[in-house]
Amino acid sequence: xxxxxxxGTTLPPFQFEVEKGRLRFFAKAIGETRxxxxxxxxARAAGYRSIPAPPTFLMAAEMDSGATEILLDRLGIPIxxxxxxxxxxxxHGVVCAGDRLELLSRITDIYAKKGGALEFIVKDxxxxxxxxxxxxxxxxxxxVVRHPQETAA
Amino acid sequence: MSTSNAxxxxxxxxxxxxxxxxxxxxTRTTLALFAGASGDHNPIxxxxxxxxxxxxxxxxxxxxxxxxxxxxxxxHWAPQPCLRRFGVRFVAITPVGTQLRCSGKxxxxxxxGGERLVALELVAADLQGEAKLIGEALVALP
Numbered sequence: 143x144x145x146x147x148x149x150g151t152t153l154p155p156f157q158f159e160v161e162k163g164r165l166r167f168f169a170k171a172i173g174e175t176r177x178x179x180x181x182x183x184x185a186r187a188a189g190y191r192s193i194p195a196p197p198t199f200l201m202a203a204e205m206d207s208g209a210t211e212i213l214l215d216r217l218g219i220p221i222x223x224x225x226x227x228x229x230x231x232x233x234h235g236v237v238c239a240g241d242r243l244e245l246l247s248r249i250t251d252i253y254a255k256k257g258g259a260l261e262f263i264v265k266d267x268x269x270x271x272x273x274x275x276x277x278x279x280x281x282x283x284x285x286v287v288r289h290p291q292e293t294a295a
Numbered sequence: 296m297s298t299s300n301a302x303x304x305x306x307x308x309x310x311x312x313x314x315x316x317x318x319x320x321x322t323r324t325t326l327a328l329f330a331g332a333s334g335d336h337n338p339i340x341x342x343x344x345x346x347x348x349x350x351x352x353x354x355x356x357x358x359x360x361x362x363x364x365x366x367x368x369x370x371h372w373a374p375q376p377c378l379r380r381f382g383v384r385f386v387a388i389t390p391v392g393t394q395l396r397c398s399g400k401x402x403x404x405x406x407x408g409g410e411r412l413v414a415l416e417l418v419a420a421d422l423q424g425e426a427k428l429i430g431e432a433l434v435a436l437p
Contacts, residue, residue: 164332171325171332172363173318189376197366197381201359205334221337222349226358230382236375282382 144217144252144261144287153247153265156207157272162239165193168202185238192239197231200269200279203245213249213265219287227262228284235271235278242272261287301373304404304411304436313399313415316368317422320394321356329360356389361428365419368397373434379412383419383430395419395427402431410435 162182169179174196177184185193204210214221237243251264263285270277323341330341335357338345346354362383369381389395396419403414417430 167328168332171328172360172367173325174367188374194375196363197370197375197378198359198363202332202334205336222339222345224337226385228382228384229359229362230380232380233378 143254143258143289144219144263146252148217148249149252151249153207153209153212153249156203156209156245158203158206158243158245160195160237160239160241160243162193164202165195165199165239168199169196172196182239190236190238195237195239195241197233198229200231200237200281201229201283203243203269204247204267204281204283207245207247209245209247209265209267213263213285217263223288225286225288226283227286228282230282232280233278234276234280237269237271237278241278243269243278244272245269259289261289263287298374298377298435298437301377301434301436304413307401307404307413307436309401309404311401313368313372313401315396315398316371317394317396318364318367320392321360321389323354323391325360326354326356326391329357329363333357333359335359353391355391356393358383358385358389358428361385361389361395361419362430364395365397365417365428365430368399368419369415369417369432369434372399373413373436377434377436378432379410379435380433381430382432383417383428385427386429387425387427389421389427393421393427396422399432411437 178188247267265283267281269279399417415432419428420426
């Protein structure tokens with residue numbers, strides 16, 4: 143069972159720049175073809191400041207930050223036991239190439255279901271624009287941890 | 296940010312369905328590219344040996360890849376600047392080769408905080424109709 147004292151703890155803050163090349167690579171990987179997701183002029187013509195980060199791209203920042211590894215390591219959970227249960231994003235603006243952001247993540251809940259065979263870790267994150275101090279995106283992840291040996295009879 | 300090609304709020308009715316969209320099969324190449332592009336290097340999605348050792352018959356798609364496809368579906372209907380909220384539950388594993396069919400329905404419309412908001416229910420299912428992701432979104436329309 144995961145130690146509940148981790149609830150309320152934060153992960154190390156992570157600052158990064160949203161890079162054009164990475165956005166193009168991500169857009170290609172998800173099969174995106176609309177020109178504004180690849181080309182700066184097309185993005186500006188569509189009304190964006192630069193190439194926009196697709197709606198789910200900012201999870202990449204979470205991955206790059208190492209937050210998931212740090213979290214699993216801190217909680218002593220092997221990665222093969224982990225599934226992604228839920229994910230949500232709340233948008234206050236569209237993040238674009240060139241933006242510099244800070245990611246801050248906090249463990250906000252840990253709970254069990256099915257007699258402890260499954261545990262759930264809730265992580266809430268904010269992405270704040272470093273230039274304006276404005277929160278651009280909030281993210282919530284629910285991570286499912288499988289404990290097969292503890293399956294209730 | 297342009298929302299000029301978004302649907303008009305006045306034309307939206309509760310219960311209205313969004314035109315469905317079916318994506319090409321998810322290949323191993325897609326999983327490899329997505330691992331690199333998303334920074335999610337969990338070997339369970341790209342390394343068959345690791346997946347088998349973990350008790351899985353094969354590698355399977357990243358949940359966030361399916362969510363990204365559902366996001367493409369959503370922003371085809373309402374361009375990205377309209378998005379206020381987008382969330383999903385990952386309800387089943389998506390094996391290699393799956394074709395996701397995305398569908399959606401308007402479940403609410405309301406004016407709030409000076410915006411005209413439309414709430415959507417979204418589903419990404421395989422071609423047999425098994426839901427893989429169940430989602431919801433809130434969009435602000437002109």
